Amino acid sequence: MKKLFSTFVSCFILCASAASGFAAEKPNIIFIMVDDAGIGDFENYGGKHLSTPIMKKMAAEGMQFNNAYSGNAVCAPTRCTLMTGKHPGHVIRRANQSNKGLLPLAARTPTVASMLKKAGYATGGFGKWGLGNPGTTGVPEKHGFDLWYGYYDQKHAHDYYPEYLVKNSERIELPGNKKGAKGQYTHYLIEAETLKFIEDNKDRPFFCYAAWTPPHGQYVIPQDDPNLQLYKDKPWNQTVKNYAGMVSLLDQGVGRVLDKLKELGIDDNTLVIYTSDNGANGPFIKALNSNGGLKGGKRSLYEGGIRAPFVARWPGKIKPGTQSDLLVGHLDLMATAADMLDIKAPAKDGASFLPTLLGKEQSGHEFLYFELYEGKFQQCLRMGKWKAYRRGLKDPAELYDLSTDPAETKNIAEQHPEVVKQMEQILTREHTPSPNYTTPDHASSGKKQKRKK
Known part of the structure; x- marks a missing residue:
């Protein structure tokens, strides 16, 4: 019994020492x-x-x-x-x-x-x-x-x-x-x-x-x-x-x-x-x-x-x-x-x-989400090689393939409607309303945006 107790104490001391060493590091x-x-x-x-x-x-x-x-x-x-x-x-x-x-x-x-x-x-x-x-x-x-x-x-x-x-x-x-x-x-x-x-x-x-x-x-x-x-x-x-x-x-x-x-x-x-x-x-x-x-x-x-x-x-x-x-x-x-x-x-x-x-x-990450209210409201989403961007909660999103177009020069939303649909759903879901900001449904022109080519 004494031997068992001694072994238990020794193990406890060793474990405590290891934990202390980890904390120190x-x-x-x-x-x-x-x-x-x-x-x-x-x-x-x-x-x-x-x-x-x-x-x-x-x-x-x-x-x-x-x-x-x-x-x-x-x-x-x-x-x-x-x-x-x-x-x-x-x-x-x-x-x-x-x-x-x-x-x-x-x-x-x-x-x-x-x-x-x-x-x-x-x-x-x-x-x-x-x-x-x-x-x-x-x-x-x-x-x-x-x-x-x-x-x-x-x-x-x-x-x-x-x-x-x-x-x-x-x-x-x-x-x-x-x-x-x-x-x-x-x-x-x-x-x-x-x-x-x-x-x-x-x-x-x-x-x-x-x-x-x-x-x-x-x-x-x-x-x-x-x-x-x-x-x-x-x-x-x-x-x-x-x-x-x-x-x-x-x-x-x-x-x-x-x-x-x-x-x-x-x-x-x-x-x-x-x-x-x-x-x-x-x-x-x-x-x-x-x-x-x-x-x-x-x-x-x-x-x-x-x-x-x-x-x-x-x-x-x-x-x-x-x-x-x-x-x-x-x-x-x-x-x-x-x-x-x-x-x-x-x-x-x-x-x-x-x-x-x-x-x-x-x-x-599956995706990274952003929104910003500086001058104009903006949302964007990075998901894999894809990047979506829009300026109103109900505006159609622009879509870019960053693997081939890192400078976002060509909006290819019309060519990939299913990707756009998925990303627009995430854009809508990840935005939580705030009483401190006014979020437009559409871009500041007040007109519903058409999908850009």
């Missing part, structure tokens, strides 16, 4: 999302004009996703989908504004950060929040973040030389920017706080959400920044040069994050994802091919507005130099993080892409 997660950079701005996605060696190096050391999508085609809706793990037809923010003004996240809305905080993670956010201003139910510290440093209001984030930033709803004065002075460029401060958070939490698991604001307008960068100097002899106007410098500045900043992980000895236990929140702005589509030759840009649900650069690096876990055609989106972060920890994700719209990261086969 919970992987860190760093999600770096830059603002308004198009897929065509990055060298590894075919970009020809800008210097982005860090994303290229990350792809060589990790995995590049070639069918990745932003949460939506504009700032706040993307952030809402990313944080909640819900697709755009289920979230509160379906445009930057609504018919009731700015909409904060409701109290107790589960987020990636709140899920990870409950799992024992330190949680920090840096840059643009955009889902609730100080004094509302939507502030990040009420949604799982131990620390947020940067901007809460998205319009405030347009200013790179403001008089203050915000840290956990408190104003942090920037004396170098008082009375119109331009002494403290905010991205330098936000990047420094990102690196500090990583160092401060090197001995425990952490989630770092780097929602860095460049290259969103205003298009300004210190004139002595070496990243701007890369383009001083280019035949572009100053706005385009500034934008280019901002993209390269961000890319180099990601490099400094990777260097910090190596310096701290936590590189092998950290998943880093590098992406952008939506498609490029118009001026840079023309000057730099920032949408990579795709149709549309920011605020459009054609591919140029939502197709995203998306690279993941996790030494020892992800096979270097891997390319994946798996259909993935920002809404999948919550499900993937939950899968990494073997816990249940609060939302069900996302799908974990952890098997793909680890080199295993997986089927992934």
Whole structure:
């Protein structure tokens, strides 16, 4: 009996020790999302004009996703989908504004950060929040973040030389920017706080959400920044040069994050994802091919507005130099993080892409659904090689075969009526009515659309 008891105790200790070891090895997660950079701005996605060696190096050391999508085609809706793990037809923010003004996240809305905080993670956010201003139910510290440093209001984030930033709803004065002075460029401060958070939490698991604001307008960068100097002899106007410098500045900043992980000895236990929140702005589509030759840009649900650069690096876990055609989106972060920890994700719209990261086969999403109320209502659906798009709930959908027509130049709806019927049924089903937005049955002309050829 004593021997049996001794064996039981020994087994219990070993199991407890293994569980403790697993907890100690919970992987860190760093999600770096830059603002308004198009897929065509990055060298590894075919970009020809800008210097982005860090994303290229990350792809060589990790995995590049070639069918990745932003949460939506504009700032706040993307952030809402990313944080909640819900697709755009289920979230509160379906445009930057609504018919009731700015909409904060409701109290107790589960987020990636709140899920990870409950799992024992330190949680920090840096840059643009955009889902609730100080004094509302939507502030990040009420949604799982131990620390947020940067901007809460998205319009405030347009200013790179403001008089203050915000840290956990408190104003942090920037004396170098008082009375119109331009002494403290905010991205330098936000990047420094990102690196500090990583160092401060090197001995425990952490989630770092780097929602860095460049290259969103205003298009300004210190004139002595070496990243701007890369383009001083280019035949572009100053706005385009500034934008280019901002993209390269961000890319180099990601490099400094990777260097910090190596310096701290936590590189092998950290998943880093590098992406952008939506498609490029118009001026840079023309000057730099920032949408990579795709149709549309920011605020459009054609591919140029939502197709995203998306690279993941996790030494020892992800096979270097891997390319994946798996259909993935920002809404999948919550499900993937939950899968990494073997816990249940609060939302069900996302799908974990952890098997793909680890080199295993997986089927992934049946479809990805989007809707947006920016200027005009839009819906789209990506399903396999097919893409459907429409501007009214009862309008006929356009149909594109992205395997042969990635730039959506030829509407082939009339040739594939059964595919269109199936996709229109999904478009109708996945839209949930919201009191905050007016959804038209037909496009804004007020006339029923005919099917375009």
